[in-house]
Amino acid sequence: MLSALAQRRRFKDLTEQEILALAISSEEDDARIYRMYGKSLRAEFPASAAVFDEMAAEEDTHRERLIAEHQRRFGDVIPLIRREHVSGYYTRRPVWLVENLGIERIREEAANMERDAERFYLAAAKSTSDAGTRKLLGDLAAAEAGHNQKAVDLEHEHLTDEHIDDEAKAAHRQFVLTYVQPGLAGLMDGSVSTLAPIFATAFATEDPMTTLQVGLAASIGAGISMGFTEAASDDGQISGRGSPVKRGVATGVMTTLGGLGHALPYLIPHFWTATVIALIIVFVELWAITWIQNKYMDTPFFRAAFQVVVGGALVFAAGALIGAG
Template structure:
């Protein structure tokens, strides 16, 4: 890594021609990023996609004005210099990382991009002596500062109240399908399915450490199994349930946590103290599942509670009876 950083130029060492070339490549990159955002969200958020399309057109206009300036001052050949070639230049987060997040996170990233670009043009103004170049860089700094207003005006044009409500519902639905539903299924599986082996081991051996090991193994094993099953069951392309990696992660992690909740008390050496705490944890887990079902799945609370608590109680009783037999 050291030779790479040694080869990078500092912004203060760039010539005026290189500063203009850097601005051109940055505007090209930002236009591509905005179009990538638009394509990413067009199916679910068509109105917001139009906002990003409009911002990409603005970046194209900036690039055109910079190229005209370069052509008049320095000729047709534009030096190849990009943001990664400059050590103290602002960077951009990977597009794939931002695109994997929600619509609000993408909007926040776009605002950060405009602030970074504004700061660059303001700094670049102090590095050039040509009056026309300074004027253009100042105009672009003002334009970047005004892009928040542009985004708002485009949003007002394309995002009416009904459209905003529809996009909010779509975003909520996507969140539920990608994170809540797989996570809830995992939590239910981890909390309920591990009850029998954990409490069977507890009442069969009376040994808290061995019971904890059984619970740990059951929880981790169930988490891995549920995670892979969820990720492999549906790639999300047709169902719209989101990326399989996200769903698998949500399901696997929540399954593991669901089982560990009532396994961890058995780290306490006293058997009955550990068991009493484990019973309380089980009760809290089952009621938490019922609340999540009501909050996100629109299931009536008492019906959800009856289903979850009744099912969990039956599994718990089976584990205790088997362990005591």
């Protein structure tokens, strides 16, 4: 790692030819990133995909102007120099990381890309003594500064109010299908299914440490099981529910948290204190599930409350009776 950092060039040590070469490779990378964003959005957000396609074409135009300037001054052989070869040069986040965070995050990242490019061209223009190159780099800095407005103009061209509304609904639907629905299923399973073993152990032993161990085992085991089951049950290609890995992680994590909520109070060595706190947490968990069902799944509040609270109460009662008996 240290050797790789030591081999990087400082920006101020680059020659004018290397600065042009760096600009060319950067424009190539940015065009490629915009096209990948467009590709990832095309199925669900075709209007926004068209915006990124046009932004990629704009970057291609910049690259062509830079190549022409390099040919004028230095010939056809362009040095191989990229972002990672320059110390302190701005980097780009991996496309897979950003595109997994949703359309608004992609738009925000695109705006950051344009600001980074503007700063680079301003610094590059100051580093050249050739009038033609300085003018080109200054023009590109101005173009990058204007790209945010260009993006707005493109959105107005491609995104009607109807498109924006449709895309917002599609994004919300995808969020619900990929994260909320699997996470809610996990939270319900973790909160409700672990009630019986945890409280059966609690009332049977009145030993906080034993109860905690059973609670940890039940919560973590249920999380692993639910996570793998969700991931393996549907690859998302036909159902449109999104990545099985994301859904599996959401389900597994929320299942585990649902169980741990009323298991961790048994870290307290006093049995009845721990039990009272655990019961309060169970009450909060069940009403939180009811609220999530009502807000994101459009389940009528009282029906959700009846299903979750009554079901949870029955499972708790079964565990407590078995333990006390």
